[in-house]
Amino acid sequence: MLNGKVALVTGGSRGIGAAIARGLAGAGAEVAITYATSDVRAEAVLAQIEATGSRGLVMAADAADAEALRRAVARTVAVLGRLDILVNNAGIAPYGPLAEVSLDEVDRTLAVHARAAFVTAQAAAAHMGAGGRIITIGSSLAERVTTPGWALYSMSKSALIGLTKGLARDLGPRDITANLIHPGSTDTEMNPADGPDADGERSYTALGRYCTPEDIAATVLHLAGPAGRNITGTAIAVDAGTTA
Template identity: 75%
Template sequence: MTRRVALVTGGSRGIGAAVAERLAAEGNDVVITYARAADQAAAVVGRIEAAGGRGLAVPAEATDAAALVAAVERAVQHFGRLDIVVNNAGIAPYGPLAEVTLEEVDRTLAIHARASYVVSQAAARHLGEGGRIISIGSSLIERVPYPGWTLYSMSKAALIGLTKGLARDLGPRGITANLVNPGSTDTEMNPADSPEADGERAFTALGRYLTPDDVAATVAHLAGEGGRNITGATITVDAGTTA
């Protein structure tokens, strides 16, 4: 069987790293991008290769459109094809509405919305029948339970339109596009032992944080044969935060 090739943006840590390693465990070759954490990216590739897979880390700042397109082309050149794209790179801007600067707005939209569009557009030139584009959003698209998250929620909400548009544009070619919205997930950006963690757990129906592997499992399903008839969909994995 021909091995498929996956590209995961922001794959050096957190959800991105878990997705990269899960897709590799499913038998895919995996390319990850990273902005600054070269050592963490190398560690992810090392774990993939130690488990018998093939991986590659490519530096690409999410605000640099040319670098993102180059990363897509590098993936194709290195492994000969591209089958799965996971738009994962992200940041978590937080603060009072009146204090958010225009520079923060532009940077956040560039990383969450523009980068996902650029990568998807570049990847679409290479994806064939059975191709997958999966974006990582947030449960804060669907419910914002506390103040300070307006910019983040707005920028992630753009992925709904991207996903539905891609589903229509690429559906005739047998390519699916879907959005996964995680809730509070135990990562460096939002550790489960932070002072705010108990408050976040209180908003969930199950009373617990997700692990990055929980999100990766849903991505792997969408990327696999089981996801072949799911497109234009938003799947929320949030322990019941939006219930």
């Protein structure tokens, strides 16, 4: 489905990002990933990418560092020859009472979520031809805040809605699509389905269950492939009905 395509996944060393990287490689794409801290995990994902027969590339890049993101885009093109698919996935999860949120937390969260997505999309779009795809991973908390403590996180993820709509208009004339995926509670190391808050999170869903990273990856694959060619400027919830 994606043979001959090259993808870059930010934050691809674990959880949802790793599942997306594996899924893209399994569909035939060559896949570059960035990571912030764990080179061991990143190398393990690289081995999984290469096990599919696709070429892979691993790069250290803090999503709060705009120049590191630009370098990652440039290196992807230099090593793998092109760039067709960008998945903005890198993220953090600040949580706490409103009164205790520091300005430094605000600045870093906006940098990692909103500014990073803008910078990476801007850099990637310069290399994309017709059929390019920009897919950003948001959160159901951009649409429904279920409990206190998520004001900063929700604000930063909500910014991606406007970015996606703007990218769709800017890049549509070049036949490049831009879309947003809003995962709900997803079974990862950061938020395990058997964690202390899991039953509460399940209670907010219509289906009464967590998503898996592979659920999110499947939607990325749909948007990245031929079936996604007329989907742009929209947000798709993969959240077990959290926002229903």
